[in-house]
Amino acid sequence: METARIPAHLEVTGLLRAVGARGGFGTVLAKGEREAGTLLVICCHRGTNGILFERMPQLDGTRKWTAIKQENPENPSEIMEYWQRRKRQDNDLWVIELDHPEAERLLI
Template identity: 85%
Template sequence: MDTARIPAHLEVAGLLRAVEAQGGFGTVLAKGEHEAGTLLVICCDRGTNGCLFERMPQLDGTRKWTLSKQESHENPLEITEYWQRRKRQDHDLWVIELDHPEATRFLT
């Protein structure tokens, strides 16, 4: 098990550059702790069909991107409300949005 982590600000910058290099758009919605902040990533396509992913610890000690929320037509603000609530609880949290038709592929 490898416990080394890339600093959060570098991971964020890499995700944003990768999506932009493929013709998408990436933005930071909330900045977290520079080195060890947790990341929430919202993937969408032209601002719709949002899905929120966060890295969850696995039994083997790794951390895997896991779908936490999906945009709902009944409550389109659910993802925003969720990450804002999480940010109030965890000031180290980064929230970024990747807008690209295949945004989830950048999480691999």
């Protein structure tokens, strides 16, 4: 059963506040559609070892945060190039970065 979605801008604000409350840092890299935009989240620690997450539809109708790309030490700009390419195709896309050793825990 699919659950109701909270507006994208509220989810972004909540994630940024949650990482800040834990002593981390969060920033919006790209703003999307305020109510129903898709959200990509880059979790990293001290700006490195980034992992890009997106909610992916599951067979039961839910949407689960899934790691879709991990930073390649030989090409650290790969994640940025990926989300910028996606943003050009989808103006509704939000991209945020959460910088904290346990940032992934904020994704429920």
